[in-house]
Amino acid sequence: MxxxxxxxxxxxxxxxxxxxxxxxxxxxxxxxxxxxxxxxxxxxxxxxxxxxxxxxxxxxxxxxxxxxxxxxxxxxxxxxxxxxxxxxxxxxxxxxxxxxxxxxxxxxxxxxxxMDNVSLIHILFNKGYLNVNEAAFINIVEEKYEEAFEYLKESELDNEALLDYFCASAPRLYHQLMRRNKTNALYRLSFA
Structure with a gap:
């Protein structure tokens, strides 16, 4: 673990x-x-x-x-x-x-x-060793919530356990992410 x-x-x-x-x-x-x-x-x-x-x-x-x-x-x-x-x-x-x-x-x-953890995560993500959810998860574990937020913005937001963990760890950023996702969904619907 x-x-x-x-x-x-x-x-x-x-x-x-x-x-x-x-x-x-x-x-x-x-x-x-x-x-x-x-x-x-x-x-x-x-x-x-x-x-x-x-x-x-x-x-x-x-x-x-x-x-x-x-x-x-x-x-x-x-x-x-x-x-x-x-x-x-x-x-x-x-x-x-x-x-x-x-x-x-x-x-x-x-x-x-x-190297620092954030840089290592970024390199592993860019090289394909980590997917976006794994990169977000590791950043949450390492208490790098802003970086986790950036990865989650690129995510499909379909991993409920990861979102719950993010909400428990960084509630303000979680709500900001949900507002952003809701706005993006409405924006996509208006052009559909």
Missing amino acids: LDNYFKLMNMRLEEMKEYLHHIEDNYDENIDFCFMVSQLNDYVNNHREHYLHLALKSIINEKGVDAIEKNLIMLLYFFNGEKEVEQVKIIMKKMAMQYHKGIHVYQILRHIMN
Whole structure:
């Protein structure tokens, strides 16, 4: 499931510990004795090669886009800039481009491309990886309501669930969209 980028990146200490326990073959009790993020970072840095190897092995063995994304987030948090991680980013980019769902392509690329989310969505839409409803949906999830409005203006407005989500997230823009759509429908009828 697609989650907001900034909410994903706001990781708690417990999530970091859970990830390290997940990738560790043997339960490492020392992780549990880290009570602050800085302590955990120091511990991982002191055992950098070991945990880097485990993290790389884990991301390669993961199945499913959500699991891969969570592993990628942690890998980048702890080891971004490492040569091996840069190679994984290249592999992940190629792998993401093979997904059949545009939302999955976005879900992975947003972590490895050096661009803002709006630009990435726009590029994926223009290249045909996302349709207009998917582009609008992603913008709503990312709380980019003005951009979602622009995509929805181009939409057929036939996706009730998407419109309900937009209404719940940005009611003012939703009503503006509905007024605009009603005006356009009347305009088209007058020329028919």
